[in-house]
Amino acid sequence: MIDLKVLRENPEIMKKSQSARGENPDLVDEVIATDDLRRAALTEFEVLRAEQNTISKSVAASKGDEKSVLLEKAKTLSVAVKNAEAIKNTAEVKAKETLMGLSNFIDPLAPVGGEADFKVIEEVGTPRDFKKEGFEAKDHVELGKILGAIDVERGAKVSGSRFYYLTGMGAMLEFALVNYAIASANKNGFTPVIPPVLVKPAAMEGTGFLGQAAENIFHLKEDDFYLVGTSEVPLAAYHMDETLEANKLPLRYSGYSSCFRREAGTYGKDTRGIIRVHQFDKVEMFSFCKPEDAEAEHLRILQWEKDFLNAMEIPYRVIDVASGDLGASAARKFDCEAWIPTQGTYREVTSTSNCTEFQARRLNIRMKDTKGTKAIATLNGTLVAIPRMIVAILENHQQPDSSVKIPKALQSFLGTDKFLPVKN
RNA sequence: GGUGGCGUGUCCGAGCGGCCGAAGGAGCGCGCCUCGAAAGCGCGUGUUGGGGAAACCUAACCGUGGGUUCAAAUCCCACCGCCACCGCCA
Numbered sequence: 001m002i003d004l005k006v007l008r009e010n011p012e013i014m015k016k017s018q019s020a021r022g023e024n025p026d027l028v029d030e031v032i033a034t035d036d037l038r039r040a041a042l043t044e045f046e047v048l049r050a051e052q053n054t055i056s057k058s059v060a061a062s063k064g065d066e067k068s069v070l071l072e073k074a075k076t077l078s079v080a081v082k083n084a085e086a087i088k089n090t091a092e093v094k095a096k097e098t099l100m101g102l103s104n105f106i107d108p109l110a111p112v113g114g115e116a117d118f119k120v121i122e123e124v125g126t127p128r129d130f131k132k133e134g135f136e137a138k139d140h141v142e143l144g145k146i147l148g149a150i151d152v153e154r155g156a157k158v159s160g161s162r163f164y165y166l167t168g169m170g171a172m173l174e175f176a177l178v179n180y181a182i183a184s185a186n187k188n189g190f191t192p193v194i195p196p197v198l199v200k201p202a203a204m205e206g207t208g209f210l211g212q213a214a215e216n217i218f219h220l221k222e223d224d225f226y227l228v229g230t231s232e233v234p235l236a237a238y239h240m241d242e243t244l245e246a247n248k249l250p251l252r253y254s255g256y257s258s259c260f261r262r263e264a265g266t267y268g269k270d271t272r273g274i275i276r277v278h279q280f281d282k283v284e285m286f287s288f289c290k291p292e293d294a295e296a297e298h299l300r301i302l303q304w305e306k307d308f309l310n311a312m313e314i315p316y317r318v319i320d321v322a323s324g325d326l327g328a329s330a331a332r333k334f335d336c337e338a339w340i341p342t343q344g345t346y347r348e349v350t351s352t353s354n355c356t357e358f359q360a361r362r363l364n365i366r367m368k369d370t371k372g373t374k375a376i377a378t379l380n381g382t383l384v385a386i387p388r389m390i391v392a393i394l395e396n397h398q399q400p401d402s403s404v405k406i407p408k409a410l411q412s413f414l415g416t417d418k419f420l421p422v423k424n
Numbered sequence: 425g426g427u428g429g430c431g432u433g434u435c436c437g438a439g440c441g442g443c444c445g446a447a448g449g450a451g452c453g454c455g456c457c458u459c460g461a462a463a464g465c466g467c468g469u470g471u472u473g474g475g476g477a478a479a480c481c482u483a484a485c486c487g488u489g490g491g492u493u494c495a496a497a498u499c500c501c502a503c504c505g506c507c508a509c510c511g512c513c514a
Contacts (some may be wrong), residue, residue, distance in 0.1 A: 042474055046483045053483090056495045060442045074494035243471095373471085 001361035002102050003375070004035060017106040020323035022114070031098050038088075038095040045084040052077045101211075104358035106323050107332035117322035118335075124306070125315030127339045128396065135400040139342040140391040141273040144170060146402045148422035150274060150390070161271070162263060162278045164387070169419045173393070174281060174386050176413035178256055181283040181308065181383045185254035188304055190285060193255045195234035198225040203237035206363035208329035208355075215264040231255030232380040235286035239365045244376060246369035250289035250297060254383065257282065274387040275340075275347065283383040290367065291357055294377035298354040301381035302334050305350045308383055311409035314392045315339040317346050329355040338392040349388045352381030 007014055011032065015025035055074045062070055111119045130137040144150025149170030155163035166174055182192050204210050204226045209217055218227035228234060235255045244251065259282050270276035285304065289297045302318070309316045321333040330353035337346035357375040360366070367376040397405040404419040411417050 039474065042483080046474070049484090050482060052494080057442070059494055071494055076494095078494060 001099060001358060002031075002105065003357065003361065004031075004099065006105075007102075008032060014102070014105065017323075018103065020106050020110075020112045021103055021326065022324045023103055027098070027101055031095075031102060034091070034095040034098045038091040041084070041088040041091040045081070045088040048077065048081045048084050052081050100205075100362070103211075103326075103328040104208075104331050104356060106326065107354065109320075110326065110332045111320055111322045112324075113322040114324040115322065117324070119320040119322075121318040121320055121334070123315075123317040124310070125313075125339070127315045127341065130341060133400070137341040137395060138398060138402060139273065140394045143394045143398055143402060143404065144274075144390075146421045147394075147404065147419050149173065149394070149419065152273065159278075162276065164274050164277060166386075166390075168422065169414075170390065172414060173390055173410075173419075176410045177384050177386060177389055178281070178283055179413050180311070180409055182254060182256065184304070184308065184311075185252075185283065185285060185383060188252070188300075189250075190252040190254035193231075193235065193238075193253045195228075195231050195238070195255050195257055197228050197231075197234070197257050197260070199228055199233055199237065200224070201226065203233055203240065203363075204228075206240060207233045207236045207359055208327070208362065209233065211328045213327060216262050218260045218262055227260035228257065229261045230259050230282065230380075231257040231284045232286060235284065235380070236359050236378055237363055239288065240363045242365055243373055244288060244365065244367045246290065246367040246374075249367060249376070250287050250293065252288075253286045255284045255286060257284075259385075273391065275391060277387055280385060280387045282385045285352075285381045285383050287379045288360070288365070288367075289377050289379065291375055291377045294354050294356055294379060297377075297379050298332065298334075298352060301352045301379055302336075305334075305336050305352060305381055305383065309336055309338065309349070311407060312389065312393060313407045314396050316349070321351075327353070329353065329358050331356045331358070338388070339396065340391065341395045347388065347391075349385060349392060350382035352379065354379050 002014065007028070011028050014028045018025040018027060052074065055070060055077060059067060059070050059074055111117055128137075138146075140150065141152060144152075147170070148168040149166065151165040151167055155165050186192065198220070201210070201224060204217065209226075209229065213229075217229055219225075220227070226233075232255075234257070235253050238253065239251075258279060260279050261277075263276055263278060266276060274280075285301055287297050287301065306316075306318070316336050316338045319335050319337060321330075321335055326333050333351060333353045335348045336350040338349040339345075340347045355378045357377055359378045360376045365376055365378075366373045368374075393407065394404050397407070399405065402421050406414055406417050406419065408417075
């Protein structure tokens with residue numbers, strides 16, 4: 001949610017921001033207009049209500065004829081107040097609704113354009129040259145089968161396409177990744193959290209996922225629960241309707257949870273393997289901080305993501321995501337894309353967004369210092385999304401005999417430095 | 425799922441139709457006292473929206489949403505949450 005005061009002062013900037021996202025800039029004028037209506041209705045109601053309050057009080061103090069006259073007057077006024085209140089309420093709902101339709105202000109530093117207009121910030125590491133090494137890289141599906149680590153056939157049998165089983169070393173690899181991730185997050189001041197993955201509409205709405213992103217969310221209609229697509233949702237909503245002490249910020253949480261995504265409109269995309277699945281586990285970093293610290297915090301989170309990828313010894317690049325591909329809440333977003341040998345390209349494995357005050361305002365989270373209460377900023381970033389990281393590790397660290405070398409950082413968690421084929 | 429109880433300010437806790445934004449206490453802040461502190465004493469101490477340069481004015485807020493009434497923390501209804509006991513259960 002955008003701050004109306006800021007919006008009123010800078011409608012043109014907001015319009016530009018909307019346009020850059022490929023969204024409707026006229027919505028800005030509409031927001032201001034509905035808010036004008038809201039305020040007018042508010043004033044009207046308040047004036048009548050004040051009068052009613054005064055008369056009500058004098059009713060109590062009077063008696064006899066005087067009292068019945070006042071009572072008559074009070075009754076008529078009561079009707080007028082009810083009407084004015086109804087109009088006020090309608091105007092408030094409409095104004096809020098319109099305002100909620102606006103996406104976050106875009107950071108002016110974010111590249112403008114569509115999905116393809118991202119800017120590459122850096123490339124780290126060098127992809128292996130398998131030809132030169134004298135063998136052809138197998139993809140993760142094949143390796144997963146050989147190692148007894150991933151079973152997509154049975155995933156499909158039991159749950160349908162885009163489901164899978166992690167088995168044996170595949171399952172062990174998840175535990176190792178999670179343990180390593182949580183350990184690093186602890187070191188960086190994150191409180192580990194295992195959140196609920198079923199949430200109420202308010203949490204979804206507040207984090208900004210019920211707009212254009214809604215089609216990718218599983219909804220349990222019977223009970224009006226949503227299955228979260230990321231633990232960002234329950235982590236952000238953790239402090240919903242709270243006022244946090246400014247001197248305790250930043251508050252950092254690392255959430256480990258399953259994530260559920262409908263992947264609507266992705267038919268035919270990434271149909272093979274576990275790059276794009278309906279359910280996966282993820283360790284997510286989430287930070288509540290002062291708005292003036294948000295940009296620096298964003299860079300810190302990005303650095304922690306890079307640290308993780310460096311520890312996995314995987315070549316990757318970092319991109320500055322373009323305005324049209326930010327999602328409603330983010331002002332700026334960096335993706336880390338790992339090199340996937342069998343695809344010959346970089347694929348998103350982690351992502352960090354600076355949501356500035358947008359989510360916090362929707363979730364009614366503020367901070368308090370000696371001068372009063374103020375807006376707070378929220379940021380999120382993936383530490384590790386299990387399936388894609390497994391893909392990256394298997395494919396990048398495979399050997400000619402289909403064994404896979406384990407990055408040093410994970411070896412102590414796995415008790416081995418290599419995954420070996422299980423049969424044939 | 426069933427039965428009973430409860431939900432008030434930072435916290436404890438009173439109020440059960442108008443004089444209640446709400447007693448009292450604790451906490452916190454300022455001052456007095458003191459060499460200094462503790463104790464004691466005095467004063468102050470909510471949030472949000474609207475208007476205003478400001479002083480200030482105004483409205484709303486006693487779990488949430490409706491209703492009754494000229495008037496609701498207070499009465500009625502529904503929902504949510506918490507506690508206790510019972511049933512079921514990983």
